[in-house]
């Protein structure tokens with residue numbers, strides 16, 4: 020007899036414990052969730068870079084990257100940009116509301132393979148959420164010794180779009196991480212870098228020696244930043260990327276997230292540039 | 303192997319006996335089409351058919367299916383799981399290609415990552431298939447090109463061969479043998495009956511007009527994701543999705559909520575979806591990785607004849623021919639496969655020249 024498994028479409032239930040507006044225009048919010056059942060939380064063992072299908076029961080479900088790090092115990096966080104039905108629903112959420120969650124889904128960043136290496140994190144815009152998770156993870160005292168130098172290059176259109184100001188401040192205080200913030204244009208009071216992410220990558224010139232680069236952001240930023248890395252001698256195998264495709268089930272069943280024979284929801288969303296080059300250009 | 307005889311006028315008896323234990327789904331005529339429906343009377347059964355319009359996948363993977371139900375109470379939510387998955391299903395009169403499709407779909411729903419589609423798999427486990435050989439395959443059938451056979455018994459529990467006024471009955475799986483025993487009144491088959499069934503199988507196999515070399519198709523596809531042929535192949539397609547909805551191995555679905563606002567309750571359901579629809583991959587941002595029918599038609603063919611072999615080492619098609627019959631613009635699979643094989647021929651010719 021086959022082992023009976025639970026219905027994989029049934030979400031675990033959580034409660035909204037906090038809501039933080041992340042930007043000036045207020046279309047990006049981070050919601051913090053606490054599992055209603057302790058055992059569900061225990062079963063939700065995730066690594067940075069994974070995502071979950073989160074839902075407002077009665078409105079619908081959508082895939083969102085996990086913004087918290089497994090080292091932040093007790094709750095999990097998602098940073099959500101207001102786009103359509105479900106994401107707008109989340110923006111209207113209040114503390115105490117019930118949120119369904121299925122997951123963790125996807126492969127996540129290769130935390131094991133990155134051990135002993137220098138890590139260069141390059142992010143643009145609000146796609147920084149799973150990068151937040153990753154950096155918090157490697158900075159945790161339990162794991163810091165497993166990884167070498169950590170560089171973060173994080174770009175935004177303007178200062179009002181910079182997410183996670185609280186953790187960025189904490190990182191600034193530490194001497195075991197190099198955080199480079201940039202915005203597209205000069206702004207009064209801005210003391211950090213100015214310029215597109217690719218230009219800053221060129222300036223910082225991270226060495227490919229024993230290193231991994233992790234890139235998340237709008238397609239144009241990814242393309243230009245990757246071009247700079249290649250110029251600096253980086254190999255396709257060293258450059259990692261997280262993809263987005265329209266998703267429904269998040270568990271390799273509904274079919275729609277395929278790129279060639281790969282399902283982004285289970286085989287991804289993280290792929291190296293070398294892997295992507297072998298896949299059809301259909302994403 | 304033990305073989306028995308079921309007289310055609312004994313089907314009512316068989317129905318009565320098996321309906322005590324099973325819900326019986328059988329081919330019935332509905333609005334001029336053959337479809338599989340739960341029957342309440344053996345007179346409804348229509349066995350004089352070659353291929354049902356809608357495949358029996360409908361029984362285990364219905365066009366609309368509840369994933370779970372919920373009740374909303376202020377900020378609280380109650381989730382109610384499916385309670386009806388223990389139903390014992392008997393599928394009666396299934397063709398070998400459709401029986402094989404359950405195997406493919408079951409494997410697909412088991413594959414990938416940490417989750418299995420328990421809804422489908424539980425139903426499949428509770429399903430018994432009484433299948434039937436095909437004495438005279440249609441011109442659109444090509445199961446023998448995809449590893450099947452009009453008398454393939456592997457995925458059928460109890461196998462029937464139409465001998466005119468009676469059926470030869472063979473218990474294939476344990477489930478099937480059990481049923482044979484239960485139907486103790488079946489008469490013994492004579493050697494001549496068995497011989498006739500073998501002849502029918504041979505005749506059926508020889509009658510196929512559609513034959514493909516799919517190893518070659520898979521190879522050519524692997525090398526031709528980018529090729530002008532896709533433009534040609536998709537030219538007449540109107541994106542109706544019939545070819546996928548009616549395909550026994552197509553399982554893509556969409557998920558939506560259905561709310562009963564007056565009673566604060568609802569259900570999350572899945573409904574058949576199709577990769578032939580532009581909405582299928584459209585992201586909220588407006589970005590669409592398969593914006594044109596060129597990519598969408600390519601995806602369907604690639605999925606069945608290239609990605610499937612890559613992922614599961616078998617084709618994603620059982621050769622039932624439904625997509626060939628259903629396409630309203632005759633953009634049918636036989637022509638598509640020929641065009642794909644043309645690429646190879648042209649290349650060979652170039653190499654010679």
Ligand SMILES: Cc1cc2nc3c(=O)[nH]c(=O)nc-3n(C[C@H](O)[C@H](O)[C@H](O)COP(=O)(O)OP(=O)(O)OC[C@H]3O[C@@H](n4cnc5c(N)ncnc54)[C@H](O)[C@@H]3O)c2cc1C
Pocket residue numbers: 070079080081082083084085098099100101102103104105106107148262263264265266267288584585586587
């Ligand atoms: C792996 C992954 C991680 C993501 N992480 C984040 C994140 O951290 N923060 C964030 O704000 N957004 C994220 N997204 C995008 C987010 O899923 C979409 O913005 C969201 O699905 C839009 O849903 P909606 O109901 O508001 O839009 P609607 O257009 O009303 O709904 C359409 C439905 O289609 C699907 N859908 C539509 N667009 C997308 C898309 N781009 N990706 C996946 N499914 C889609 C969803 O099921 C959605 O409910 C992520 C997407 C993926 C695939």
Ligand code: SF4
Pocket residue numbers: 545548549550551552606618619620621622623624625626635
């Ligand atoms: S692709 Fe066409 S012939 Fe093959 S199983 Fe599907 S409907 Fe039948």
Ligand code: SF4
Pocket residue numbers: 538539540541542543544545546578628629630631632633
């Ligand atoms: S049935 Fe024909 S027209 Fe309809 S989507 Fe399929 S190929 Fe296109």
Ligand code: FES
Pocket residue numbers: 265266267268269270271272273274275276277282283284285
């Ligand atoms: S989202 Fe359903 S298969 Fe990937």
